[in-house]
Amino acid sequence: MTPQLPYATLKQIFARFAEAEPHPKGELEHTNAFTLLVAVALSAQATDAGVNKATRKLFQIADTPEKMLALGEEGLIEHIRTIGLYRNKAKNVIRLSRLLIENFGGEVPSSRAALTTLPGVGRKTANVVLNMWFHHPAQAVDTHIFRVGNRTGIAPGKDEAAVERAIEDNVPAEYQGHAHHWLILHGRYICTARNPKCGICPIRDWCLYPEKTA
DNA sequence: ATCCCGAGGG
DNA sequence: CCCTCTGGAT
Incomplete structure (x- = not known):
């Protein structure tokens, strides 16, 4: 106590x-709301240095939900294999990308309730996006x-x-x-x-x- | 409470 | 070798 x-x-x-x-500032590299969301989701039980090493190349190829779907789960795994928990994370990022397109017009939502409907996005990840991107308290x-x-x-x-x-x-x-x-x-x-x-x-x-x- | 899960540091 | 890293889903 x-x-x-x-x-x-x-x-x-x-x-x-x-x-x-x-x-x-945070040290997770990102170029837009989507890459921030993905980077934070990938950072679970991993160092941000390790995440940045992987996402530097990944985000050149896939920095939108559409491009991430085109890359596909197997292609994504090739990029994030060096990060821990990569199978769960790859599955979540692909499903998350599809849900963003289907339910949110391809945009990252700005409420915690909406963010936490996404697979692999819990309260902590949602709060990081709300704080860093939307400047919510x-x-x-x-x-x-x-x-x-x-x-x-x-x-x-x-x-x-x-x-x-x-x-x-x-x-x-x-x-x-x-x-x-x-x-x-x-x-x-x-x-x-x-x-x-x-x-x-x-x-x-x-x-x-x-x-x-x- | 458990599983996921590789890289880096001490 | 063991511990830790911007957790989430079951």
Whole structure:
């Protein structure tokens, strides 16, 4: 049960994030809403570096639902074989492309309810698309944010839904828009799962994680 | 609770 | 070798 950091401390923490990285961006490469949606779906349990390596070539060939269908499941597998869980992902992306054409006029829908009707698109993936493409106030909780939220006390919660609520409830309003990428980049490069780099952590002064001696 | 599932890092 | 990576469906 990690305690929740007080609001005044959260303001200091996010001010520090904002100072270090005024305009944080995601690192998944994409050229339009469709390629963003596909890239996020492919990124489940995979590094974005690995996803980018595969999608760089893939999106030159298939950057629309129509082209993805033309490529086909077997053709798609050839491109994403190096990413984990590739059979499920290939099947989902093909079915998702067909559904976009049949149900949404070939466009990526802008509501969570519509997005989550697509195969391979759950609440987390939908929230990433809503935040990054449509600039909606949606907080996607991935493995990094779940870990960072609980470890630091920024947004503790027993599951992803609880952490999502904690972010919405406790992160100062002026920082909500960029909170997702600040937290994810912090988790990826500083507050790593195995050997967190507490020695160079910019928010170490306020963190509740006991192993802040490294 | 389990399965999917390869690449990269320590 | 073992652990982790912007999860989702069953």
